[in-house]
Amino acid sequence: MSFSGRHLVLQRRTCDVYINNYNPTCLAAWKANMDVQLVLDAYACIMYIVAYVTKNEREMGEVLRSAKKKYSDKDIRSQMKKIGSVFLTHREVSAQEAVFRLLGLTMLSCSVKRVFVPTDLPDNKVRILKLSRWLQILDSNSEDVYMTEII
Numbered sequence: 581m582s583f584s585g586r587h588l589v590l591q592r593r594t595c596d597v598y599i600n601n602y603n604p605t606c607l608a609a610w611k612a613n614m615d616v617q618l619v620l621d622a623y624a625c626i627m628y629i630v631a632y633v634t635k636n637e638r639e640m641g642e643v644l645r646s647a648k649k650k651y652s653d654k655d656i657r658s659q660m661k662k663i664g665s666v667f668l669t670h671r672e673v674s675a676q677e678a679v680f681r682l683l684g685l686t687m688l689s690c691s692v693k694r695v696f697v698p699t700d701l702p703d704n705k706v707r708i709l710k711l712s713r714w715l716q717i718l719d720s721n722s723e724d725v726y727m728t729e730i731i
Contacts, residue, residue, distance in 0.1 A: 588618045623648045626663045643670045
């Protein structure tokens, strides 16, 4: 596979060739595997994310490279939006994911429930707006637009 653009090659000892790039401070906080990559432009960022998420979808690289060429005259924000859109509309899915999506099955679930309990002093508390469907049924002059506290 060939890439155009700038590259950064880190100096390594022979015994370290199988160790991913890492940041010692982040590694101590994260306490898990990491592979830090320097991103030098928008295309490199998209390519890294796509390569990570779709490790076996090689055709996607060709589609994204052609999109990069097509939108290279745009500003960085537009390039990111256009290339991201191309990724979303051309992504391949596994047979299992296709079946789950066609049948409307849940692909992710969690048995742990979390409840936010605000514990700041009254002067520092953050207030959260009520859900929009609740706000729509309120009287137009009502000032009761914030969620009530748990405590």
